[in-house]
Amino acid sequence: MTRYTDQQLLFEFRDPSTKDAAFTALAKKYQEKIYWLARRMVVSHEDANDVAQNTFVRIWNGLEKFREDSQLYTWIYRIATNECLSFLEQQKRKSLASLSEQDQERAESVKADAHFDAQKLEWKLELAIQQLPERQRLVFILRYYQEMPYEQMSKLLETSEGALKASYHHAAKKIEQYILNH
Numbered sequence: 001m002t003r004y005t006d007q008q009l010l011f012e013f014r015d016p017s018t019k020d021a022a023f024t025a026l027a028k029k030y031q032e033k034i035y036w037l038a039r040r041m042v043v044s045h046e047d048a049n050d051v052a053q054n055t056f057v058r059i060w061n062g063l064e065k066f067r068e069d070s071q072l073y074t075w076i077y078r079i080a081t082n083e084c085l086s087f088l089e090q091q092k093r094k095s096l097a098s099l100s101e102q103d104q105e106r107a108e109s110v111k112a113d114a115h116f117d118a119q120k121l122e123w124k125l126e127l128a129i130q131q132l133p134e135r136q137r138l139v140f141i142l143r144y145y146q147e148m149p150y151e152q153m154s155k156l157l158e159t160s161e162g163a164l165k166a167s168y169h170h171a172a173k174k175i176e177q178y179i180l181n182h
Helices: 006-013 019-042 045-065 072-094 099-111 121-130 134-145 150-157 161-181
Strands: none
Touching: 006 019, 006 045, 006 072, 019 045, 019 072, 019 134, 045 072, 072 134, 072 150, 121 134, 121 161, 134 150, 134 161, 150 161
16 A cells, blocks of 8 residues: 555545555554654553554554544544553552652663663663653653644643643753753
């Protein structure tokens, strides 16, 4: 399949004869963005793959009922975001560890990556991001890495643009402080 617009993908998905091919094209279009959103939220490659897979299962199951009240992109990101947050919530419930211990575990997971180099700014950034509260981490990832406009983020996270801007600002300040101090 050539590069389809979201509208074309929806149209093709609703036709039983092209449904599978349309979903495959949709998955190819969004799989990398969904994976990296998940990877930055849950850290582990395996966990990110699981979250991404669960996201695409939910997309497959819900796409026929998609009412187009929002852009397909926003709807997909809402599902992926909810999957990330659900995964993190499950991890919290499974673990009796304190939040600071969980933060430490995420940081250790980043450090365990084969490509980790503590001297490189990108790794300091990843470690700093893992220190953020979940909501700030999500806002920072969506804005910084996904370059999502606040207006779209507002619809996705169902909160005001002002609150998102404040959250991003606080996250950026915390990251800056972490990098300067480590």
